[in-house]
């Protein structure tokens with residue numbers, strides 16, 4: 601499923617958040633969106649999914665303009681993993697995952713045995729099958745995040761859009777979810793799903809060998825392979841702190857801010873002397 605956006609301006613009735621945005625992903629591609637807090641990543645994802653209307657330009661999904669597609673048709677083509685939140689009603693984790701099957705049912709259809717099996721399989725695949733009967737609103741932030749990822753897996757859509765999918769996950773679950781993303785894209789076979797994700801960790805773009813779109817203040821400032829887009833200069837400029845990009849012995853790239861020591865105390869000892 602190909603997702604394409606051109607000349608996109610994004611934002612809210614109160615004002616624009618981003619301009620001149622263009623991107624494209626297809627089967628087997630992983631696109632990693634990076635940029636500082638508030639630069640417009642979530643707003644862009646929501647616009648790409650038709651949850652927010654573009655202020656200019658357009659988005660096409662599978663060759664058709666988004667505004668021509670019904671919500672159900674968009675849901676058959678694209679699954680969304682939003683940042684984890686607690687809903688007002690006490691659904692079980694399994695019920696939340698079953699919601700991912702809704703777009704696949706006929707109008708007014710109820711999920712059947714196959715849908716429950718698919719939902720349970722998605723929970724099990726993420727190592728949280730034991731949470732199926734638990735109240736979603738009482739789960740931890742990381743557990744909720746995994747349930748939302750399971751919902752997207754159960755949806756079986758060819759495009760998966762994930763907003764900070766690893767943000768509240770522990771070290772092991774971060775690695776597990778990244779491996780899942782790589783498997784979904786099936787990069788080696790080239791016949792996988794298309795994945796778009798946001799992250800605050802540039803190392804993940806290297807680990808996934810993803811295409812990168814680096815944003816600052818609503819504009820794209822670098823794009824391409826991580827080696828080209830995520831240079832020390834680009835990361836330092838965008839995040840406003842000195843960043844070094846180094847290779848470990850195994851060849852893995854690691855991006856780290858340099859924690860410069862404060863050069864001089866701002867209050868001298870004389871100033872503190874009581875006279």
Ligand SMILES: Nc1ncnc2c1ncn2[C@@H]1O[C@H](COP(=O)(O)OP(=O)(O)OP(=O)(O)O)[C@@H](O)[C@H]1O
Nearest residue numbers: 612613614617635636637638639640641642643644
């Ligand atoms: N519903 C809204 N109405 C008006 N402005 C909004 C709304 N949601 C977000 N914004 C503003 O749009 C800008 C971009 O926000 P957005 O959530 O897209 O950033 P982000 O890059 O995803 O940030 P973060 O990394 O902190 O999640 C911010 O200035 C934010 O205050």
